[in-house]
Amino acid sequence: AAATRLAQPDVLLQTETSAVEILRNDTVLSASLWANVALAGLAILLFVYMGRNVDTPRARLIWVSTLLVPLVSIASYSALLSGLTIGTLEMPAGHALAGESVFSPWGRYLTWTFSTPMILLALGLLAGTDTAKLFTAITMDVGMCVTGLAAALVTQSYLLRWAFFGISSAFFLVVLYILLVEWPDDAARAGTADIFGTLKVLTVILWLGYPILWALGTEGLALLDVAITSWGYSGLDILAKYVFAFLLLRWVAGNEDAVATAPDSATASAAAD
Numbered sequence: 001a002a003a004t005r006l007a008q009p010d011v012l013l014q015t016e017t018s019a020v021e022i023l024r025n026d027t028v029l030s031a032s033l034w035a036n037v038a039l040a041g042l043a044i045l046l047f048v049y050m051g052r053n054v055d056t057p058r059a060r061l062i063w064v065s066t067l068l069v070p071l072v073s074i075a076s077y078s079a080l081l082s083g084l085t086i087g088t089l090e091m092p093a094g095h096a097l098a099g100e101s102v103f104s105p106w107g108r109y110l111t112w113t114f115s116t117p118m119i120l121l122a123l124g125l126l127a128g129t130d131t132a133k134l135f136t137a138i139t140m141d142v143g144m145c146v147t148g149l150a151a152a153l154v155t156q157s158y159l160l161r162w163a164f165f166g167i168s169s170a171f172f173l174v175v176l177y178i179l180l181v182e183w184p185d186d187a188a189r190a191g192t193a194d195i196f197g198t199l200k201v202l203t204v205i206l207w208l209g210y211p212i213l214w215a216l217g218t219e220g221l222a223l224l225d226v227a228i229t230s231w232g233y234s235g236l237d238i239l240a241k242y243v244f245a246f247l248l249l250r251w252v253a254g255n256e257d258a259v260a261t262a263p264d265s266a267t268a269s270a271a272a273d
């Protein structure tokens with residue numbers, strides 16, 4: 001009798017598949033994570049090498065914030081693979097997978113809070129913007145990431161998931177406004193309009209892909225399965241992080257003077273008064 005009693009918890013545990021088991025049994029899903037660990041590792045080595053001769057203060061700040069993008073990424077993807085930042089959620093009524101236990105890589109949304117501000121810091125410095133605009137872009141971006149995490153995690157009601165999606169998108173609009181309206185003018189004054197223009201288009205298009213993928217993926221309408229959703233984010237990450245950072249660093253390493261002498265737009269507008 002004692003043996004049967006002891007055996008019971010095991011039976012209960014086996015009825016629900018854990019997130020780690022889901023990951024272990026799905027090669028396509030785990031490959032979407034391993035691909036980024038490998039690429040982030042290569043990007044780190046390459047970026048350290050590319051920055052070896054950068055020595056003016058502003059160019060070095062751009063360089064270190066860009067380097068932090070793959071550094072955060074390798075930590076983020078390792079945490080997902082280790083099982084630390086993944087889980088399963090029971091979706092609320094209304095969701096396509098209501099009542100089912102759904103794989104949730106919530107660590108992805110968490111670590112955007114640390115990686116995306118680095119991208120914006122690098123872009124803002126490149127545009128020679130002022131502290132107020134830089135602060136606005138970064139804090140609104142953090143707001144976007146944290147409320148995006150809430151959208152992914154909330155299971156009280158389906159409506160609440162989309163409410164947080166809406167709040168996150170409102171924060172995102174502020175970031176888009178700064179990228180599309182404010183910083184291009186600053187970059188023109190700083191003499192970095194060309195490279196800023198290229199990186200702005202790349203950033204805006206790729207970043208728009210994330211909320212679209214969220215809406216279509218498992219967290220939202222669940223039109224895409226878990227592995228496809230994960231590959232979607234991994235693909236966007238590869239372009240929005242490593243390709244973006246490579247283009248930025250290549251330019252900074254070759255045009256250090258332009259970055260070093262770029263006027264701060266605060267100083268520039270004060271001078272114009």
Ligand code: RET
Nearest residue numbers: 115148165168169172207210211214240
């Ligand atoms: C979410 C869902 C809620 C609405 C919005 C989102 C936007 C996410 C973005 C993420 C960008 C991530 C990047 C990561 C690279 O390290 C949270 C998906 C607006 C824009 C660039």
